[in-house]
Amino acid sequence: MRHRRRQRRSNSRIVKGNGPLLTANEKFHFASALRRSMLRTMFSLNPSCAYPHLRGSAAICRWLAVAFLLAFAVMARGSTPNLDDLSNDTLGRWLSVMPENGVILDIDEARRMQAMGAFQAATSTVPKFGIGAPPLWVHLQVNNTARITTERRLQLEVSWLDRIDVYHLHGHELLERWRAGDREPNLQHPLPGLGYVFDLLLPPGVNDLYLRIETLDPLLVPLRLLDELSAETLQRQYDYGYGLFYGFLLALIAYNAMLCVGLRERGYLDYVLYLGSFLLLHVAYSGHGYSSLWPQHSLAQQYVFPLLMLAFGCSGLRFASGFLELRLHAPNTHRIIHALMALAIFGITLATAAGRQQHAVLVAFLFVLAFSLAKVWIGVSTVQHGRDAGWYFLSAAVAAMAGVATTALAVWHGLPYSAPAFHAAGWGIVIEGILFALALAYRMRQYQQARQQAEALARIDPLTGLLNRRAFIEQAMPLWNNARRNDRPLAVLMTDIDHFKEVNDTYGHAVGDEVLTAISRLLADACRGSDVAARWGGEEN
Template sequence: MPSLFRPLPRVRPAGFLPERRWWIWLALLWLALASTSRAEVPALSALPEQALGRHLGILPEMKQPLTLAEAVAQQQQGQFRSTEQVVPKFGIGSPPIWLHLAVSNDSDQAVRRQLQLEISWLDRIEVYHTQGTKVVGQWLAGDGDASFQHPLPGLGYVFDVQLPPGRNDIYLRVATTDPLVAPLRLLDAAQAATLKQQHDYGYGLLYGFLLALIAYNAMLFIGLRERGYLDYTLYLGSFVILHLAYSGHAYAWLWPGQAVFQQYAIPLMMVTFSCLGLRFASGFLNLRQHAPLAHRLVYWLIVSILGLVFGAVLLRSPQAAVTIAFLFVLIFSVTMVWLGIITIRHGRIAGRYFIAAALTTLLGSTTTALAVWQGLPYSTLAFHAAGWGVVFEGILLALALAYRMRQHQNARLQAEQLARTDPLTSLLNRRAFFEHAGPLWSAALRNQRPLSVIMADIDHFKSINDNHGHATGDKVLAAVSRRLAEACRNSDIAARWGGEEFVMLLQDTDARQAAQLAERLRAEIEGLKLGPTGYPMKLSASFGIAQLGEHESLDQLIREADQWLYQAKQNGRNRVAGALQTESA
């Protein structure tokens, strides 16, 4: 096994006094004892399953890179400092950090452990396992070079370590332009398997939910062709790729071995996710119409941040790209809440769903960003807060999209209703009449059942408008329409044919029954009391009746009823005319 130190030649410096040598040996012994007392070595069995930050010694490289021998010398001189953080953090742009973990294997056999560094975006990790002056094992990992050991998806960097009996020292040199976080664990096989299972279930649940939400919104976009569903699909998809990138899955599955791209993948996806989120918000909240100034601000914010981050990429400055990305995620989260507030002020109910969703994103994204950067202590829960924040945001925005869909459906139904209904009388118009009458006509022919048509016309309606005004004429139309509608059964159809003329299609009704109904309606209309108090207006209506016989079409049946209506007008108005009445006469 290689040695940490080469023996130095024994050269006696000038002026060295032999009688003082014992003082030097005494000083060295005192330093050794002091060093031993400062670093009490914990037993392997005493180490917790959680991160080992409080058991670590930490030494930043302030000037030039240190060799292992120099780092060991610094540790022996007490230059490594301890920390009260369970997971030490050093921020963006930190110099390389040396970590030292001392552990004692009190058994008489070598013990296997897994050394795990959970973060997957670290550029370069040098791991040295020493015992005494011997290097027992060493590893080189990171995503800064394709030849380095790659992270395991979701677990980070894992090193199999054989710990011989006695004291074992593990040194790590960690360097990255991203936020430098060191959640270090030393686990036995059972603990490692449990942790892996927890990660697998957690990531499976997270990605399964997000992919289902993406598929749902993609299908809605394909079916409805509404841009909001496409924007939300892209927004969620960008977050999934971002999460795959910073959890190590993307480097293993999507762009394996692409170390240069990996340096910029996380900041680029952070910016892409935020920009697509702002685009979705602008469309969903209809800012162009309701808040044009906010729409323009969002547009220029997106353009500016894309220019900055791609400028950092072109300048080959990963640290600048990471700083821009983290700051923009915080700005994005606050901006989303601000847009929700603006929408609520404009009285839009969908804004309430949106602001609740934006607050969950703000909480999750900010928690994760500050946990891996500065401001909040790192924990597994905080590290995954952004992912679960987007999950809850997805649920709330799904409700918001469903609410908006209901609004659109109601608006479409209202528009269709207006297109099919006469707005003054609330009866069907002529086009809607034929849509409803077609099935009744077919059923009557197929089953050989009676079917009758009544055509009605208000007598002297033009003089009513001329003498009493159009407002009174409208009241007359509405009153007559109510009488016709009330006289119809559920299977009958009443419609405004045009002007003061109306049509009724009566299922399972022969000419005699239709004539009786028409006569009743004629009497009711004649008895209407409309007009100013004390000056009742004289109203009447004429009716024409036709029953299905040898008619080749519904139009032909209606034309016959209209001819009988004309006959009723010619015979003096305020009467019912039809083939049956002619026979009776």
């Protein structure tokens, strides 16, 4: 009877660890089977224990078995982490999760489900459940071994979650509850760059934290439990990182905007729009937008991500088309990317108008991934056509694609989530911006060389290689004025080829051109460095 009562009491407890959850009932049966197996093994290995007259040895074997089982039980209970032993990394290995199955649960029902073993151990450091996942319950149990209440910061580093309910229990007592999210303006807002932050007071003993998370955007749980010093250090790192990143982007936008105003080229305007849309997108998904720019517009917060992702992709494709002049050099590619843009605009606009946030987000993620691949494809195609600017564009496109795809797949599906992966898109765009700045500088050099070449051709006679009349006047006039002002001698020698028309008529214009070229070469060779040789005109002059 005592054994049955102990077994019934143990059924309400869950043993958590890195593997699947075990109820205490399962632990009891497992321990019993392990004890029987070990005792059989020990008796078979020690024949003396099988004889009644060697009861002392048998007792020693039994005591060893009991000691082993006690150690096993201690190890099982030790799966609840001590508060001081937790690192500053994400807590996925200590979490157990349970998606709701179409029925909204309150905290009492969630605790009963947890006692029944419905929660499963998380399989990664940051559990991810994709776009449009059902509401998720998360359980974290920590043991405060100190004798005093300890302060900790619970940090959920995602800013786009619709609704978060956090429950702090000590034993059966509910100590505190928080409501956060971006579905309603009166809910707790995220902190810029940090996500949702909850300050805890953990009394001595075992503390249970339950979170109910609901969103139609990508659902992931990058959860940390930090002390004051670690929280301040992490916040300082994020502040410096965001300051450096936003400062670079704003400087790049200002630089290209000034070039656009000064040179009046559409390519610079397209690049400004491209960088500006990504800057707004980054401000939105890092939490700076909802916490500072539109804190009272929860409806806008629901659709700002897909709309800004659409603007980012479309402006990037428009810039690529103009920068590489695809309309002239690759008309089929130009039509394909415009069809891709039109399809994305139609899909996201339709989903937004219908109030289908989940579908709008899904289309936006697919479009951004397609946009990243399309840029690389455009760069490869341009390089294959032998255009020098294609190498700059291809290098920049590969950097941006790697960053954007890494962030999208880390947040959605395909890659494990981490802080570097989450910020990869931003730094990929930074590298892309540097390479595009080099590409635009290369184009400027090409324009300057073309202009200088055109100016040189406009001043030189194409047949003889001498200066033409216009260039001669420009260079000779300062010499003439200087000679008059300083009363210095100046000589002008004009050479005329008599009867040159007869040469053309008799031997043809090709021979006449050779005569002009030969005489011009003789004159140029006879000139000193300060002399000016030019072709004034034809025989009629």
